[in-house]
Amino acid sequence: MKKILISALILGVAVACKKEVGKPVPNEIDTLTTAITDSTAVIKNNAVQEEALKKANDEVLQALKNKDYKAFASMIHPEKGIRFSMYAFVSLKEDKHFSKADFEKYQPTKTLFTWGAMDGSGDPYKATINDYLGKWVFSRDFTTSQYTLNKFTGKGNSLNNLVEIYPKHDFTENYLKGTEKNGEMDWKTLRFVFEEFQGKYYLIAVVNDQWTI
Template sequence: MKNFIIPVIALTMLTACKKNPEKPVPNVIDSMAQVREKNVEAGQQKKTDEAAVKKANDEVLQALKSKDYKTFATFIHPEKGISFSMYGFVNPKDDRHFSKDDFEKFQPTKTLFTWGAQDGSGDPYKATINDYFAKWVFSKDFTASQYSLNKFLGGGNSLNNLKEIYPGKDFTENYIKGTEKNGEMDWKTIRLVFEEFQGKEYLIAVVNDQWTI
């Protein structure tokens, strides 16, 4: 009888194994590693210091209004420099870029730079740094503009790719509404793109925008 029981038990166990095949065991080590990576990424995503960005924005605008370009230069990113876009569509290949040292070197001079192509005519816009700032960058008193953080207020028929070119960067919008006389098409705005570096908000881009043809 004992010899009969043992084969039956073995057969039962074999059948149970076939009906309930062993499921693959999850790789616990890989899962833990993925969790750690996500935690690291979350820790690296710094929360925007809204007060610091607003303060930097206002100081930059005041420097432009006062034509205090030496103070403006202190906000240029020491490693990445600064880029200037004439319109809302940012083109890294054609937009004018300066390192901080080059900006400080050429700002006091009469050296002409090509800043982009003018809407409509397509003619190159050439000017010194000082003239470009006075006649284009700060063509209106943006210290009295409507402010927003990481949100667009002005928009027309031109493409706006700021977020694609500067993903994840904080930017401010300083918007002046158009007049009824001109169908509100004479609106203008200046967008300042910031990046925190060693505890300070630095400029990496100045993007002007307005109605285009």
């Protein structure tokens, strides 16, 4: 009886071993190689993404500097449009929002829009699209600014809720340091929030920030 049981056991082991023939056995080297390959792919993808966002940021800045608002309009998200915030705090209800079509419709006109309230006085800030872009958004030459991606350099005393409003979006910041004459309190920053659409990054928000009272 014992001989029969032993023979059956040996046969079972032999069959199991036969089934495993040719099947690769994972080892630490294979696992490490896979991890390195995956990490390299992630780093490469991140680098490509960062380069695309930097390029988009610079194109927007150049369009604003040249007052080429048709070029600026081409960078607005085709479906979500664009929102403008006068200060760091983004208000979904009060900040001016345009669809791409409406922006292109009203940009060449003299139509006045209320963009928000002036810090300190609380007076409404009214201007045409062109005046708002030229006198408020690009009030200084931000093509010479300090660039960062998904990081804040300019920090004032007003609430900055950009990350809370756009938690899954990439944003760029263009920061201009204040002057010594004014105790560096006259710093300004211009932030762009982007969203990818059909393989290209488009603007969904333009947020200005500066020291407020």
